[in-house]
Amino acid sequence: MKIKFCTQCGSTTELKVPVDDNFERYVCTNCAHTHYLNPRIVCGCIVYKEDKVLLCKRAIKPRMGLWTVPAGFMENGETTRNAAARETQEEANINITTGKLFSISNLPHANQVYFLYLADLGDKSYSVTPESSEIALFSKDDIPWDEIAFHTVKSSLTKYFEGLEDNHESKKNFKLHEVDF
Numbered sequence: 001m002k003i004k005f006c007t008q009c010g011s012t013t014e015l016k017v018p019v020d021d022n023f024e025r026y027v028c029t030n031c032a033h034t035h036y037l038n039p040r041i042v043c044g045c046i047v048y049k050e051d052k053v054l055l056c057k058r059a060i061k062p063r064m065g066l067w068t069v070p071a072g073f074m075e076n077g078e079t080t081r082n083a084a085a086r087e088t089q090e091e092a093n094i095n096i097t098t099g100k101l102f103s104i105s106n107l108p109h110a111n112q113v114y115f116l117y118l119a120d121l122g123d124k125s126y127s128v129t130p131e132s133s134e135i136a137l138f139s140k141d142d143i144p145w146d147e148i149a150f151h152t153v154k155s156s157l158t159k160y161f162e163g164l165e166d167n168h169e170s171k172k173n174f175k176l177h178e179v180d181f
């Protein structure tokens with residue numbers, strides 16, 4: 001990402017390492033305001049019901065028409081857990097209670113970090129939203145593995161089902177997965 005103009009005064013910026021810094025930043029040529037660019041945090045839920053997980057077909061860009069778990073960018077003022085629940089509400093219309101943190105995935109090439117929580121659907125209902133054109137529960141063998149929108153989501157789902165096979169009856173035994181892409 002490039003910041004061409006200063007967010008404070010509108011003048012042009014230049015890319016340089018500010019004094020007492022170790023990274024290149026976009027610094028204003030007029031007022032010297034320094035613009036920091038940091039990773040974005042994506043939060044979401046692996047919503048499960050018995051041996052199935054809930055996937056949403058994306059009605060929005062990017063990767064429109066492909067499947068993913070409910071997830072999206074964290075907002076200022078939120079916790080990761082709150083963000084995961086809000087995204088699940090926005091994308092699948094579920095008032096979910098989040099459980100254990102399942103995975104932290106680092107995507108340094110995309111400047112993103114993913115936090116995915118486990119969440120039991122129970123008897124709650126779900127429905128399509130402006131962000132999801134279709135929502136369904138899939139068992140491992142029914143998942144459209146070739147139509148998963150994001151590599152990191154596919155990886156976490158794979159680990160989830162591997163864990164299910166190892167743990168069988170209890171999801172309490174899931175360990176936290178840290179994955180670097």
Ligand SMILES: [Zn+2]
Pocket residue numbers: 006007008009010011028029030031032033
């Ligand atoms: Zn400026």
